[in-house]
Amino acid sequence: MIQRIAALNKFIVDVYGSAHILADGVIPIDHVRGCPQYRIEMQGVSIPLDVPVGICGTDLVRVGEGFRVLEDNLRVPSGVSYMIANRQATKTNFRELYRKYRVRDVEKYGTLLYETLREFDPNGSTDPCIVLLTPGVFNAAFYEHMFLADEIGAELVEGRDLLVNDGFVYMRTTSGLRKVDVIYRRVDDDFLDPLFYRRDSILGVPGLMHAYRKGNVALVNAPGTGIADDKSIYAYVPDMIRYYLSEDPILRNVETYLCREPEDLEYTLDNLEQLVVKPVGGSGGYGLFIGADKTTAERDEFSKQLREDPENYIAQPILAISRAPCWIERNIEPRCVDLRPFILTGKESRLVGGAFCRIALPRGSLVVNSSQGGGAKDLWVVKN
Amino acid sequence: MLARSAHGLYWIGRYLKRVEHTSRLMELQMNALVDCTWDQIHFGWLRLFRHLKTAPHNEELVNWEEHGDSWGLTDSFALADELSFVMENESSILSCFTMGRENARQMRHCISSEMWICLNKAYFEIRDLSIEDIWTKDPMQFYANRVQDVNTFMGVCAATLYRDERWEFLQIGRLIEHAQLMLALMSFQNKSTDSVEFEDLEHYDWWSLLHCFQADEAYQHYFGAKIHPEHVMNMLVADQLLPNSIDFSLNQIADRLSALGEAPANRHGAMANRFIGRLVALVRFEWPDAENKTRMLTLAESLALKLHEHIAAAWFNYEVDDSVRF
Numbered sequence: 001m002i003q004r005i006a007a008l009n010k011f012i013v014d015v016y017g018s019a020h021i022l023a024d025g026v027i028p029i030d031h032v033r034g035c036p037q038y039r040i041e042m043q044g045v046s047i048p049l050d051v052p053v054g055i056c057g058t059d060l061v062r063v064g065e066g067f068r069v070l071e072d073n074l075r076v077p078s079g080v081s082y083m084i085a086n087r088q089a090t091k092t093n094f095r096e097l098y099r100k101y102r103v104r105d106v107e108k109y110g111t112l113l114y115e116t117l118r119e120f121d122p123n124g125s126t127d128p129c130i131v132l133l134t135p136g137v138f139n140a141a142f143y144e145h146m147f148l149a150d151e152i153g154a155e156l157v158e159g160r161d162l163l164v165n166d167g168f169v170y171m172r173t174t175s176g177l178r179k180v181d182v183i184y185r186r187v188d189d190d191f192l193d194p195l196f197y198r199r200d201s202i203l204g205v206p207g208l209m210h211a212y213r214k215g216n217v218a219l220v221n222a223p224g225t226g227i228a229d230d231k232s233i234y235a236y237v238p239d240m241i242r243y244y245l246s247e248d249p250i251l252r253n254v255e256t257y258l259c260r261e262p263e264d265l266e267y268t269l270d271n272l273e274q275l276v277v278k279p280v281g282g283s284g285g286y287g288l289f290i291g292a293d294k295t296t297a298e299r300d301e302f303s304k305q306l307r308e309d310p311e312n313y314i315a316q317p318i319l320a321i322s323r324a325p326c327w328i329e330r331n332i333e334p335r336c337v338d339l340r341p342f343i344l345t346g347k348e349s350r351l352v353g354g355a356f357c358r359i360a361l362p363r364g365s366l367v368v369n370s371s372q373g374g375g376a377k378d379l380w381v382v383k384n
Numbered sequence: 385m386l387a388r389s390a391h392g393l394y395w396i397g398r399y400l401k402r403v404e405h406t407s408r409l410m411e412l413q414m415n416a417l418v419d420c421t422w423d424q425i426h427f428g429w430l431r432l433f434r435h436l437k438t439a440p441h442n443e444e445l446v447n448w449e450e451h452g453d454s455w456g457l458t459d460s461f462a463l464a465d466e467l468s469f470v471m472e473n474e475s476s477i478l479s480c481f482t483m484g485r486e487n488a489r490q491m492r493h494c495i496s497s498e499m500w501i502c503l504n505k506a507y508f509e510i511r512d513l514s515i516e517d518i519w520t521k522d523p524m525q526f527y528a529n530r531v532q533d534v535n536t537f538m539g540v541c542a543a544t545l546y547r548d549e550r551w552e553f554l555q556i557g558r559l560i561e562h563a564q565l566m567l568a569l570m571s572f573q574n575k576s577t578d579s580v581e582f583e584d585l586e587h588y589d590w591w592s593l594l595h596c597f598q599a600d601e602a603y604q605h606y607f608g609a610k611i612h613p614e615h616v617m618n619m620l621v622a623d624q625l626l627p628n629s630i631d632f633s634l635n636q637i638a639d640r641l642s643a644l645g646e647a648p649a650n651r652h653g654a655m656a657n658r659f660i661g662r663l664v665a666l667v668r669f670e671w672p673d674a675e676n677k678t679r680m681l682t683l684a685e686s687l688a689l690k691l692h693e694h695i696a697a698a699w700f701n702y703e704v705d706d707s708v709r710f
Contacts (some may be wrong), residue, residue, distance in 0.1 A: 072391050137490050150493040155386045163704060172387040174699050329431040 037226030052222035104353025110151030119346030128181035164207030397557025401460035411527035652698035
C-alpha cells in the first residue's frame, strides 16, 4: 500500500506539473486531461511536501489466496472513526477474547494523523494551527469529522468560520482572527471555493484556492487528487508504479476493461453476464450494473446505453469476494467483506495495524458501501 | 476558541436555563390546578405565556380575550401541552431541550463526554413523551424531574468542563437567559398587582414565586410569614445573596465578561461592558428608591436585550473590519 500511494502521489504531482508520464505515452493524454476530475486550477501549483494525498483509504478485497485493490479513495476517504469505534465496542464486549490475542492497536490513529498533518505546515513550525473543515452537521460523515477533530485536538470549522485576507486564511475565534496553517478538508473539491469551483457553494471559503496557490496554507488532501482515483485511471496504477518507482506492483489490481477502448467494449458487451460495469466517476456503490443479477432484457437495454456512452464506463469481472461469519438476526451467516486501511503520508507513510472492515448486509450482496446499508466489523491484525 | 463554538455553548446555557425556568413555573401551575381558584389558574397561565413572550398555537385559546373568556381548568391540558411538548413553540420544554442538545451535538469536541451523555440521556427521556403520558400520572413530578435534569447537567459541567472560555460562555448564556426571564416575570407580576383584573388575587402568587425560586426560607427568616409584595419583589430583583435574583445574575455576568477580557470586536465588547455596568447600577442603586418599578423593569429588560446583542456582535458574529484583532 505504501508502494501504491507513493506512485499515486508522484502521478498527481506529475500530471499537474511537467506531465512526463503523458509525454512518454504511459497513459493516454486524453484519458487524463479529459477526465472530469482533472482540475486545471492545480496546474503548476507547488504542492506541500510534493504529497497531494496525505490521507488515503484503499479498498482491498481478498480473492482466493491474495488481496486485490478494488479502488483507491484519494479525495476525502471516510470510515476511519468506525474502525476505532468498532474496536472500542469489541474491547468492551469481548474483553477476555481480546486479551488472549496480541491485537495491533488502531487507537493511535489520531496521534499519527496529527503527526502527519503537522508535517504539512507551510511554515514548518512545531505547533501549527490545524483545523478540520466540515460541510456541517447535515453531512452523513459529521460524526466522523467531530470524532477526528477531537482526536487531533483541532478546531472543527465550517466554511463560514474561515475567511481569506491578504492571501492568508484566518478563522474567527473569540480572541480575534487566528491564522490557519493546515486544513484537513472533508469538503469535496466542487464546494471548496466558490470563486474557483461551484459558485453556489456556501460550504467553502471564498479565496481559499488563492491562499493555497500562494503556499500560505496547506490543504490535505490537495484539490484535484480525484484524477488518480477515477475508475478509468485505476487501470493504469500498475504502470504508474513501474514508471515512477521502477518496481513491480506488490498489490494486484482487479482486471479492468476500459469501455472507451473498442476491444474492451466489445469484450464487455459479449460477456456482460460475467461482469460488473461501473460508471467512471461514480462512488458509494451507486450506478453499478451487476450483469449476473439482471435479466436478458435489462442487459440488452444496458448494452445500448453502453454503446452510446462507452467513455463513462469500465467493466470488471464479478469477484468471488471472501466472506466472514456475521451475526445476522440471531444467526451466524456468511457475508462479503472488504477492507479499507488508511494510509497517512507526510514526510513518510504511516499505517495503523487495522482497517475499516465493511460488510454487505443483504444475503448474497456484493455492495458493502455504508451509504447503501453496509455494516461494519472490527478487524484484528494479530502480532506474530 | 472558535467563535461559532462559543456561540453554541452560549446557547446551550440559554436553552437549558429556559427549560429549568419554564419547568419550575409549570410545576407551580400544576400545583395550582389542584386547589386554586379559577382566576388564580387563569393568572398563572397568563403569567407563563406573557412573560415567555409566546402564545398557544390553538386559535381558540389565543382569542380568549375576544370571547370574554379566560383560561381555566378545561384549557389547562392544551396549555400545558403547548409549553411542554409542542415543537413549534420555541419556548416549550421539549423544543428548548432539543435545541440545547442540537447545539451540543455540533460541538461535542468542545464539551466533556460526561456532559454529552448527561444531556443526551435527559433528552431521550422526554423525546417520545406526550402530554397524555404525563397528565394522568404525575405532571408535577415530570416538571420537577426536568429541573433536576438541568441541575444535574450544570453540576456535571461544573465538575468536568475546563475552566477556559468554554465555561465562561456557557455561564454567560445561562445567566443572561435567567436575568431576561426574571425581568419579564417580575415586570408582568408587578403590572398585574396594579391592574383591576387581578385585584382580587390573594398573596398566593407572590408566595408561590418565592417558593419557585427557592427564596421562601430566606424570606421567612428576614420578613416572617406575612407576604408583602414589595418585599418579595425586592428580594427577587435586588437581593445580592439570593442565587436566583436578578442582581445576583447580573453581577455574575459582569464577572464573566471581565474574565473574558478584550473582545475581538472592541467597540461591541466595550458596549457590552457598558450595558452590564448600567444594569448592575440600575438594579443595585436605583431600584430601592425607584417610585415607578414597572418603568424600571421595562428599562432593564431593554438593556438586557441590548447586552445580548452586543455580546453576540463582540464575540460571535463580528464583522471583519479595522476594529477586529488579527
